[in-house]
Amino acid sequence: MVIPAAGRGVRLGPGAPKALRALNGTPMLIHAVRAMAASRAVSLVVVVAPSDGAAEVKNLLDDHALPERTDYLVVPGGETRQESVHLGLQALPEGITTVLVHDAARPLVPVETVDAVIEAVRDGAVAVVPALPVADTVKEVEPAEKPGDPEQVVATPVRARLRAVQTPQGFDHDTLVNAHATIALTGEGATDDAGMVERLGAPVVVVPGHEEAFKVTRPLDLVLAEAVLARRRANDGF
Ligand SMILES: Nc1ccn([C@@H]2O[C@H](COP(=O)(O)OP(=O)(O)OP(=O)(O)O)[C@@H](O)[C@H]2O)c(=O)n1
Ligand SMILES: C[C@](O)(CO)[C@H](O)COP(=O)(O)O
Secondary structure, eight states: OEEEOOOOOGGGOSSSOGGGSEETTEEHHHHHHHHHHTSTTOOEEEEEEOTTOHHHHHHHHHHSOOOTTSEEEEEEOOSSHHHHHHHHHHTSOTTOOEEEEOOTTOTTOOHHHHHHHHHHHHTTOSEEEEEEEOSSOOOEEEOOSSTTSOOEEEEOOOGGGOEEEOSOEEEEHHHHHHHHHHSOOOTTOOSOHHHHHHHTTOOOEEEEOOGGGOOOOSHHHHHHHHHHHHHHHHHHHO
């Protein structure tokens, strides 16, 4: 599996690259790696590190207790998430049939969600995304022509048909590699891997996501993540 962890975390504010910031004293990346390695089906984790931080990430993995049945590799990432995932895929050895891609920024995904994605791929799906219904009504807007101008609403998609998509996303290996070889990088790149597979015309299916698989993006998400960890610790205590 591939964990893109090369992002800077601009929306989180100044500090170390997001994946290296601590949640309850442990780097977010270590939480994410443990969450993936908790699945007995995960045998190899390729971590895509900030381009200037591969050695630091390797040391971090060496310094933390991780399941021994899993192998770990670290490769330097790129300028966009799409590029980083592509670099991670290139580091996978031959013979892998199922590949997961999981954001380091989703450190608290439960193992049940990981296993549900893997099972759906093993049952024959080409691409699988965990997802939740959206709570807010979502509007499509026409971006403002200049800063300060109001955005114009152009559509209100039917909420019942919308899903907020999480990771890990699971794929038939060759299909994902083909998508990354085919879909050109434009602008900030594809925002998820399943979207690239959709653009090949291949089917993508949804399995239930989990509210604890949220993405740590803004400062308030750190507060929520630490609260979830505290709740888990309290529950373990009983
Ligand atoms: N060049 C990049 C950009 C993002 N990612 C990874 O993709 C995941 C999802 O990206 P996001 O949450 O947007 O992280 P950042 O790009 O770090 O956030 P921001 O946009 O706020 O800078 C993260 O695990 C991030 O490390 C990556 O590997 N390489
Ligand atoms: C892949 C993803 O987590 C699915 O919701 C999301 O698209 C990543 O977006 P980001 O802007 O790179 O955080």
